[in-house]
Amino acid sequence: MSTPMPEGRISSGGPWEDRYGYARAVVAGPHVLVSGCTATVGGEVQHVGDAYRQTLTAFSIALDAVEKAGITRADVVRTRLYVVNAADFDAVGKAHGELFGDVRPACTSVQIAGLVDERMLVEVEVEAYRAADRGNGEG
Numbered sequence: 476m477s478t479p480m481p482e483g484r485i486s487s488g489g490p491w492e493d494r495y496g497y498a499r500a501v502v503a504g505p506h507v508l509v510s511g512c513t514a515t516v517g518g519e520v521q522h523v524g525d526a527y528r529q530t531l532t533a534f535s536i537a538l539d540a541v542e543k544a545g546i547t548r549a550d551v552v553r554t555r556l557y558v559v560n561a562a563d564f565d566a567v568g569k570a571h572g573e574l575f576g577d578v579r580p581a582c583t584s585v586q587i588a589g590l591v592d593e594r595m596l597v598e599v600e601v602e603a604y605r606a607a608d609r610g611n612g613e614g
Contacts, residue, residue: 526563
């Protein structure tokens with residue numbers, strides 16, 4: 476029997492959530508939708524110049540929200556990777572593979588013109604889903 480997920484909004488305590496009116500994640504039924512995450516911790520961009528480590532940090536923030544919703548990395552069904560420099564796709568993909576290689580979510584990777592802070596090299600999004608009862612062979 477699975478534990479019911481909380482409904483509503485999950486905050487990471489980041490400064491932009493209140494300022495710009497969004498939640499780190501929204502739980503809607505069996506869905507957990509995580510807003511875009513960068514490698515910003517405590518208001519500071521981490522691992523400047525290192526797309527691989529920024530990706531790991533960004534996913535750490537996203538997966539923390541997934542866990543706060545009561546589910547796990549194994550429940551992730553879609554990821555999105557927004558990468559500033561095409562040359563960083565391999566490093567970003569390597570980090571994604573280390574985290575999700577056994578989960579194999581659907582994944583979209585796109586090159587973008589830039590992010591809010593020029594030191595940010597990647598932004599990630601995560602969607603997770605858990606069927607109401609994982610014990611029945613479905614989901």
